[in-house]
Amino acid sequence: MKRNPLILFFVAAIVAAMLFAGIRMARDNRANGPAKGQLMGNLAPDFELPALDGKNLKLSDLRGKAVLLNFWATYCGPCKVEMPWFVELQKEYGPQGLQIVGVAMDDAGTEDIAKFAKEMGVNYPILIGKESVGQSYGGVSVLPTTFFLDRDGKLIAREFGLQSRSVFVEHIKKAMSQGQAVQAQK
Template identity: 35%
Template sequence: MSQPAFLGLLVAIALLAGFGGYGFYHLGQPSEPAPAQATVTPASSNGVVGMARPEFSLPDLEGTARHISEWDGDVVLVNFWATWCPPCLKEMPAFVEVQEEYGARGLTIVAVAIDEKDAVRDFVDTYGINFPVLIGETEAMTVTRDYGNRFGALPYSVLYDREGKIRFVQAGELHKDTFVRELTPLL
């Protein structure tokens, strides 16, 4: 390899390493505070807010079919996510905290992973997820569309009340303070 080609290769490697380091640095940084008002999403403008939650059934990590009606009577956050999605990973620790704090008052978070079972199991074991996790690849994409996610955004969260009526939708990362603000009046 000639010296100019070798130097070009070194420059390319250095640039890739720099971009990778930048990305990992920002992945670990605290998220910015949530806006003061609720986020308007394609789903809410699409008429999903105020509608009854759609029915669905997906397997859990043990392969047992779980139906969304299992949590009827609870306030439920259905969160569509994936292990390869950086904003999804950023919001999970807050979900664990909120489930722990509000679970006794009737909150259930149901995480629907659009991912492979082994990757999800490793994530759940590593991060101590304390709420139901359902698995689905193609099937989960159908469910997320039924919940108003026309563009396939991840993460995508839908909060519904004890009667099963959708009250709040968030495309993109759901910040803890926004989640608690929308959740509290429903408990």
């Protein structure tokens, strides 16, 4: 029996399309939280978590500031690379309205997290993370995962894994330039 090559192509195209659609659905349903498409451009899910200094920090209390929200863990080598950059960026852009917030997503005790943060010279709040907070951000299954919020608290970007410093600077500048607080000043 002679096979028509066009039929072969159409079958391959249909299989590829089904693969794309299936994987997309699987990815979106993987976490109980919202998918990437649902998160970006919307208000960041609010949460209140204890910080290393013993006080609670509520994300929505930071409205008016651009926020870099970094999910990390003490066991994560790439996270360790980014932290000195965050220290510098907080110093550089803090006076212009940037607030960096670290959320520790590991099983280590608070003492270990505090010790690690002290060794890294962290100058921004470190919160003790919860699985439910990670889920509300689509499931934090890769560390580091970093979100960027504009001054209105809307999510404008997300980065998985170690990025270059320039990527952070680009997102920070964009986050600081967006939001009603900025428009009101103009």
